Amino acid sequence: MSAAASHKTILQTTNLCKSFGGVLATDHVNLDVASGEVHALIGPNGAGKTTLISQLSGLLKPDTGSIIFKGKNVTGKPAHRFASAGLARSFQITSLFADMTLLQNVALAVQAHTGHSFHFWRNATTDKRLLEPAYHYLQTVGLAKHADSIASAVSHGERRQLEVAMALATNPSLLLLDEPMAGMGADESNLMIEILQKLSGEKTILLIEHDMDAVFTLANRISVLVYGRIIATGNKEQIQSDPAVAAAYLGDTSDA
């Protein structure tokens, strides 16, 4: 775990616990994400990944333990405070402004990042300070040509790309990507891996993903979550050779 200690830690959880009806869905989780790295969180279905990242993005309150983000204790704060502190997340189930264009979707994200929206008079729909960055982020994820399409009308893969663009638009210190490849075909997955690879140099990313190829391609470090506990953290080789991981996880994903 001290492998990445040379980097500055941006997110750290200490003994995070969350239980539902007596079942510990998150069991004393100690997780740290270093600035600049791509950290993957993997685990079999039902391992508690969704519960964990819901706490990491403020949608769920942990029972005990703490979440330190950029040196500040954000435990128990509402979701919008996590976001304004610089933590952006994409959703496993795509969550967009379905009735707006892709450009408007990203523009809203840009707007959210640039302070409060109590501006009643200036026309925001032609405001270059919103549209130019929005267009830039659409380009980053390869969606510029669809800028004027309605979000509900584009393909599943494109909506996932849009999710990433919106997360980027808030200029986050940490990008939390919840299964960005979920439900994608091989081509779409490869495109997404490419996009994320481009970002990996400049952004700190916490990646929750099922697709092992993607994880091993992108991640600097990997944490394995099983039954709410982190059973191992390390680089690709360490994880692949870890017997506990093999037993608990890699062993039964041969069919995945």
Add this chain to the structure above:
Amino acid sequence: MNPAVNPKRLIHRASFWINALLLLLLAIVPPVLFITGQPYWLDIFTRLVILALAATALNLILGYGGLVSFGHAAYLGLGAYAVGIPTYHALYGGWEAIASYNGFLHVTIAVSVSALFALLTGAISLRTRGVNFIMITMAFSQMIFYAFVALENYGGDDGLTIDVRSEFPLISLDNPLTLYAISFISLLLTLAIVYKITRSRFGLALQGARSNEERMRSLGVDCYRYQLVAFVISGALCGYAGFLLGNLDTFISPEMMDWTRSGELMFMVILGGASFLCGPIFGAAAFILLEQLLRGFTIHWHLPFGILLILSVLFFRGGLSGVIDKVRSKGSNS
């Protein structure tokens, strides 16, 4: 940013001209009717324009904010009582020294009391969503209704006659044509305000919250503040409409704020197409003219009216609003 495809432009242009034509008709027809000796119709059109103003105000939160407020008649009532109560106390004499004309006082009271009521009730009701929000806004407006029923001083159930209309320098609201002109200009200003707001950053945040509130929160936006401010703006504008309505009727009673009035106002917004800038005007026009038409046939005009309402929800609304939504989304153009 990207060059728009032709059909979009076409729809935009078409809807622009339809709206312009509607406003032009409203500018010309009623005065002509009045001059040609149909004062009754000028009265009807003044009411139409005032209710269109109120519906436009409601549209800001219902159409653009997605907040189904079922209590907007209360603001109409508050605005009208803001004319009636000071007049009843003959406050205009005493205030002359400060304001010279009591009209400014009336407008100030109408707008600020409505805004305050919207702030207090909005602060509570906006913490809930969906059905709860509908029922709570309904309950608060009914509270105002019962409060005025119980206020015997101001006529209680029987209402209050406004002896003198609000006074302004240079103009007299006693002239029906002037009152219509003021109401119509007010409607235009309200349209401009709502138009500007919906295209501003504030408006975008509001529409984002309508579209996907949880997503807004995960972007770091606290939607509550924006919705509350929109609620207050909407209430204040509606209060102003109430001020006009009080001057039109020169009579106010709690009946004006009954929750079924709020229902009618909502119906106007939906009928005309929510989140369509001029939709509420179409809705108000359809509502008032239909009412006039059905009244001509039967005293039980509420029955066919109710049936039409149900049918429009069952068959027309899904279709119409669907069509509008499609036109809107195809036509929307950043």
Add this chain to the structure above:
Amino acid sequence: MEASLLFIQLLNGLQLGILLFLLSAGLTLTFGIMDFVNLAHGSLYMLGAFICASLTQLTGSFVIAALLALPLTALCGLLIELVVIRQLYARNHLDHVLATFGLILCLDTLAEIIWGPAGIAIALPELLNGQLEIFPGVVVPIFRLLVIAIGLLAAAGLYLVVNHTRLGMLIRAGASNRTMVSTLGVDIKTLFSGVFAMGAALAGLAGLLVAPIAEASIGMGNEIIITTFVVIVIGGIGSMKGAFIAALLIGLIDTLGRSYLDDLFKLMMSNDAAETAAPAISAMLIYLMMALILAVRPQGLFPASSR
């Protein structure tokens, strides 16, 4: 004297609370299980009252009329469900509200066409019309006691149905998980119709119990429906227990507020001011209480866990 007056006011409050519960039970059931907002619930209350009034005139007996009016109101509910409501389940709440608002206009006008614009009073039989001295000096109309007793019986019956029958199990399951119920092999349409008719019967019961005290009148439903909403919002939408407690609370507070607030105010201000302010404040009392409760608990006192 003071104590006996208080006792009678408490009974009146209890009676109002019971009536509110009968109304809110049906409404909260339809909401809980079908996610449907029915503004026209008050019109069923009015129908119950008018049908019972007509039948009393026809049969000469309030009791027979009441027994007939109950299933007839349920039938009206069933008809309304089949013709209008059923088409709306898949729609959003805004559509529910608009369509049932139209329904109110129709039903109120229909009632006016059938029964005329004036209200109809119901004469009670000798036996029910009397007074009862329950304590020395405390005389109560027998019918009021009967209203309370019937209301409590209905509440108990409802509790048994919801908690100890298969129908109740489906209702509870349906409230928390609609798709699960349909996988249980239950015809969801029939279930919905049944629940709606049951709610109509409860509203009708409240209406026919009120009619001999107040009289059946056009628009009587539109007044009480908002108070019913206050009950549901305070109790927590979809919660039967919440509806019961909130209904009694509202009934008591409203009644006691109207009778004692002016005395209370007279302690604090001049008589004139008190006589002006007290009626207005007491009319607003339950709404202010709603505001207070919601400020602390936005989801009401007993939020249904599924929502």
